[in-house]
Structure formats: structure tokens, C-alpha cells
Amino acid sequence: MFTSRPRRTAILVADTSRNGLGPWPYPAGVYPEHEDWCNPPARGTGALPTTTTNVPLVDAYLWIKVPGESDGQCFRGTGGPTDPARGMEDPPAGHWFVEQARELIALGNPSLAPLTCDVVVTGTKVGAGFLAALTVKNSGTEPLRAWKLAWTFDGDQRVRTVVGGSFSQQGATVTVAAPHDRTGRR
Incomplete structure (x- = not known):
């Protein structure tokens, strides 16, 4: 006869990255193979990482x-190269999937707090041109190491140097990105 409760030894961790x-709800009979695990569309991030689960x-x-x-190139039994559930070609496994990332953020439950950043522009006229210094900060606190800033000029202005x-410029649209560190990361 046991005089005390058995000691709990199992550890359970739940992956809430997209649940x-x-x-x-995989559509029955639509695709030849059941691949509900492969880049499931219209999903959102779940609970933020925590050790306080109340479970x-x-x-x-x-x-x-x-x-x-x-998760890879999901053909759902159709032979590809397009994922029929998404209407596009999925990136290979492990590669960044921007469309899925945007879905997961937009449909997060609970909702994810929006990321904020502040851009401070200090400018001065130099001859016939303009010189600007940009400071990019996360919520006005720490400078960001990885960032990308884009804008569209009203006229025919050109960026000459950063x-x-x-930077890159296509017509009036300019994109400026943070410098790489020595490892090549942003």
C-alpha cells in the first residue's frame, strides 16, 4: 500500500509557435495526401514562451x-511545384517563409504586441543637396542592430551615399538597411 503520492518525473513542453x-482543419478528400503538418495555412502563433502555464x-x-x-515544399500529393493549399511554391525546409511569418503574426492568439521603432532624422542642407543622419531605436530605448527602413520620395531625389x-533605390523608392557585423549577420 502506498503511503504517499508518486513523485512526478515527466516533463512536458508544448510547442505553441503556431497553434x-x-x-x-484539413479539407477531407481535397488533396491526395494528408499533410496537415506542412506549412498549415491560416494559423497563428500561440502562447508566448513561458514556464508559468497554470496547467x-x-x-x-x-x-x-x-x-x-x-516545413519544406508541401505538395499535398499533387507532385508540385506549387503548394495547392497556398497557391504558391513554398520555400525549402528551414528557409524563411515570409508569407507564413506574416500570417502567424497577424493571426496570433493571443495577439502579439506590435513591434515599435522610432526613427529620428537630423538633416541639413549641403550645397544643392541634403545630408541626413538617421537613428533607429526600438521603442525609443536601445539602438537596433538589425533594421530596414524604406520610403518613397515625392520627386526625383536620389540617394548618393549611405x-x-x-541602400538600394528603384525610381523614387529607397530602402536602407543596417550594416552587417563581422559575421555577416544583420
Whole structure:
């Protein structure tokens, strides 16, 4: 006869990186193969990572799968190259899937707080041109190491040089990105 409760030894972690809306209700009989796990469309991120779960058998909620990382090229038995559920070609496994990342953020449950950044522009006229210094900060606190800023000029202005970053310009649209560190990361 036991005189005390058995000691709990199992550890359970739930991956909540894309279960905010539950599993994808896979449409029966639509695709030759059942691939509900492969880049499921119209899903959202779930609970943020935490060890406070309020569920006795769950030790932590973690985002084990990076939200926006592709599961691979999902053909759902059709032979590809297009994912018939998404109407596009999915990136290879492990590659960034921007459309899925945007879905997961937009449909997050609970909702994800929007990321904020502040851009401070200090400008001065130099001869016939204009010189501007940009400072990009996250919520006005720490400078960001990885950022991209885009804008569209009203007229025919051109960016000539960017110090401390890189830029591209297509017509009136300009994109400026943070510099790479020595490892090539942004």
C-alpha cells in the first residue's frame, strides 16, 4: 500500500509557435495526401514562451519551431511545384517563409504586441543637396542592430551615399538597411 503520492518525473513542453488557432482543419478528400503538418495555412502563433502555464502537467510553453520557418515544399500529393493549399511554391525546409511569418503574426492568439521603432532624422542642407543622419531605436530605448527602413520620395531625389549601412533605390523608392557585423549577420 502506498503511503504517499508518486513523485512526478515527466516533463512536458508544448510547442505553441503556431497553434494559436488550433490545428488546421484539413479539407477531407481535397488533396491526395494528408499533410496537415506542412506549412498549415491560416494559423497563428500561440502562447508566448513561458514556464508559468497554470496547467499541472505542462512545464513550459516554448516556440520550438521558429514562427515563419518553412516545413519544406508541401505538395499535398499533387507532385508540385506549387503548394495547392497556398497557391504558391513554398520555400525549402528551414528557409524563411515570409508569407507564413506574416500570417502567424497577424493571426496570433493571443495577439502579439506590435513591434515599435522610432526613427529620428537630423538633416541639413549641403550645397544643392541634403545630408541626413538617421537613428533607429526600438521603442525609443536601445539602438537596433538589425533594421530596414524604406520610403518613397515625392520627386526625383536620389540617394548618393549611405555611411554605416547599405541602400538600394528603384525610381523614387529607397530602402536602407543596417550594416552587417563581422559575421555577416544583420
